[in-house]
Structures are given as C-alpha cells and as structure tokens.
Amino acid sequence: MQNFAIQLIRFGWNQALSCLFAVVIFASMALTHFVDIPLIPRYDFLLLVCVLMQWILIRTKLETIDELKVIIVFHLIGLALELYKVHIGSWSYPAEGWLKIGGVPIYSGFMYASVASYVCQAWRRFKLTISGWPPPLVSIALSAAIYLNFFTNHYIYDFRYLLMLALLPVFGRAVVRFTVGARTYAMPMIVSYLLIGFFIWIAENISTYFKVWKYPNQEVAWHVVHWGKIGSWFLLIIISVIIVVELKRLKETLSGTKRSDVIS
Known part of the structure; x- marks a missing residue:
C-alpha cells in the first residue's frame, strides 16, 4: 500500500509538471475573471501571460x-x-x-498549444514508448481526415463516429508504456486518448465558467459543456499525438538514427 501511495505521488507530480503551461493559463483565466486588469484588455493580458510562460519554460529548459x-x-x-x-x-x-482576428483572440491558439506542451513533456518525463504504432501514411491520413472533418461536418455528413471506428484497426494494437520511478506500466493507446480527452473536457468546462469563451447555450447562464464534446477532444488529442510522433520520426530520418525502442 505504501509503494502504491509513493507511485501515485510520483505520477501526480510528473503530471503536474507536464501540465504546467495549462495550469498557468487556467490560473490566469481565473484571475482575470475575478479581477479587472488595468490598462490592458483581458485577452491581451492572457496572451502576454502565455508568451511569458513559454519564454520561461524555454529559459529554464523545462521545454x-x-x-x-x-x-x-x-x-x-x-x-x-x-x-x-x-x-x-x-x-x-x-x-x-x-x-483579435475575425473575433478570435490570438492567445486562443495557446490553449491548443498547451495540449501539445503536455504531450511533449509527458513523453519525456514518463519515458514513453509506443509499440504497434501504424505506418506514417496511415497515421497522417487519419490525422488529416479528423482535422478536415472539424471543418466539413457543418456542410456534409459528420464522419466523427466513423473516424472513431477507424481507430480500432489503426490503433487497436498500439500500446503506450510509461515509467514511474523504477516501474513501467502499459496502457492501450486508445484508452490514453480517451482519458486525456475527458480531462480536457473538464478543463473546457472551467474555461467557459470563467467566461473566456461561450457556447450559444451559455449566453444567458453557464451550463455544463455537452458531454459529446469529449469525443471532439478525444479526436483532437489523437491529432496532437500523431503530430508529435511523426515529427519524432522525421527527426530520426533526417538525422539518420532510428530509435525503434521509442516507436515501433
């Protein structure tokens, strides 16, 4: 039981460090919800915080x-x-x-970037290895199809559920292994996508509660974000992981090295 508690603390600590970018963003959202920042609009203050945090992460070599x-x-x-x-x-x-561009504050891109930051940092801190990863052509094509569907689903059929079904043959055999302390654990890749998507959905509820952005049904009063959004984040995290993996593969190819122990 003691070993389990120690491992849980280690896991939580590394998760917290991996989420540092996102934590700072949410803390800034909370601050600007309850406190009026003088001289600068809220969204521009959030942008300033994001840029400063990114600079700190690089300077301290946390990224x-x-x-x-x-x-x-x-x-x-x-x-x-x-x-x-x-x-x-x-x-x-x-x-x-x-x-703002087209009604969109520039800082909003950092909310997506914080997801990529988490993936990159978690990869390093937990010494992730993945087995059963699909060929690059398959993973890139799936990623492109998911991203394109976010744009086309308003005009033609929404293929998200078909894309979710496509995950079974593509990632059904993929397993991610992560190390906590001296022990290594394994998890099906699809389960890890779903867990991350669920926690991002929770973060989205926090963001809308702080009125950083609003859905149409939240104009009068705040409501919990529809649970169906978990599926959207589930698909979006797949894109981010595929980008990370394929950029790692590209770097290996360009450098002439192959680390099959990381991605196989």
Missing part, C-alpha cells in the same frame, strides 16, 4: 527547442480551427481585445 517547434505547429492548427468555428457561430469570445 526544449524541438518541443517548442511542435507547440508552434499546434498553435497554428488550433488558431485556424478557432477562426473557422467562431466564424460559423459554434462559440464566441465576448470580451474585448486588441489582438
């Missing part, structure tokens, strides 16, 4: 330059999705901001 590259890629992907979703009215950013 590497390679991880920063992944984070930038995901920031741009997330910002593009935000521009589209806000344009069609899926949600809105009601507060004022100097740095």
Whole structure:
C-alpha cells in the first residue's frame, strides 16, 4: 500500500509538471475573471501571460527547442480551427481585445498549444514508448481526415463516429508504456486518448465558467459543456499525438538514427 501511495505521488507530480503551461493559463483565466486588469484588455493580458510562460519554460529548459517547434505547429492548427468555428457561430469570445482576428483572440491558439506542451513533456518525463504504432501514411491520413472533418461536418455528413471506428484497426494494437520511478506500466493507446480527452473536457468546462469563451447555450447562464464534446477532444488529442510522433520520426530520418525502442 505504501509503494502504491509513493507511485501515485510520483505520477501526480510528473503530471503536474507536464501540465504546467495549462495550469498557468487556467490560473490566469481565473484571475482575470475575478479581477479587472488595468490598462490592458483581458485577452491581451492572457496572451502576454502565455508568451511569458513559454519564454520561461524555454529559459529554464523545462521545454526544449524541438518541443517548442511542435507547440508552434499546434498553435497554428488550433488558431485556424478557432477562426473557422467562431466564424460559423459554434462559440464566441465576448470580451474585448486588441489582438483579435475575425473575433478570435490570438492567445486562443495557446490553449491548443498547451495540449501539445503536455504531450511533449509527458513523453519525456514518463519515458514513453509506443509499440504497434501504424505506418506514417496511415497515421497522417487519419490525422488529416479528423482535422478536415472539424471543418466539413457543418456542410456534409459528420464522419466523427466513423473516424472513431477507424481507430480500432489503426490503433487497436498500439500500446503506450510509461515509467514511474523504477516501474513501467502499459496502457492501450486508445484508452490514453480517451482519458486525456475527458480531462480536457473538464478543463473546457472551467474555461467557459470563467467566461473566456461561450457556447450559444451559455449566453444567458453557464451550463455544463455537452458531454459529446469529449469525443471532439478525444479526436483532437489523437491529432496532437500523431503530430508529435511523426515529427519524432522525421527527426530520426533526417538525422539518420532510428530509435525503434521509442516507436515501433
């Protein structure tokens, strides 16, 4: 029982460090919800906090330059999705901001980037290895199909459930192994996607409660975000993990090294 408690503490501590970027963002959301920041609009203050936090993570070497590259890629992907979703009215950013594009504050991309930051840091801290990972062509095609469906589902059939079914043959045999202390544990890759998606959904509820953005049904009063959004985050985390894995593979290819113990 004592060993279990020690392992749980170690696991929680490494998770907390991996979530550091996201924790700072949520703390800033809470602060600006209860306190009016002078001289600068709320969204621009949040952007300033995100940029400063990113600088601190790099300066303290809590994040590497390679991880920063992944984070930038995901920031741009997330910002593009935000521009589209806000344009069609899926949600809105009601507060004022100097740095807004099409009604979308620039800082919003950092919310997606914080997910990529978590994946990168958790990968390093837990010494992740993945077996049964699909070929690059398959994983990249699935990632592209998931991302495209976020745009097309308003005009044609929503393929999200078919894409979820496609995960079974693609990732059904994939297993992620993570190390806590001296012990290594294993988990089906699909289960890890679902768990992360669930916790992001909880974070989304916190964000909307602090009125950082609103869904149409939250205009008058706050309501819990529909549970169906767990599926959206489930799919989005798959994109982020695929980006991380395939960029690692690309780096290995360009450097002429192959670490089959990490991805196989």
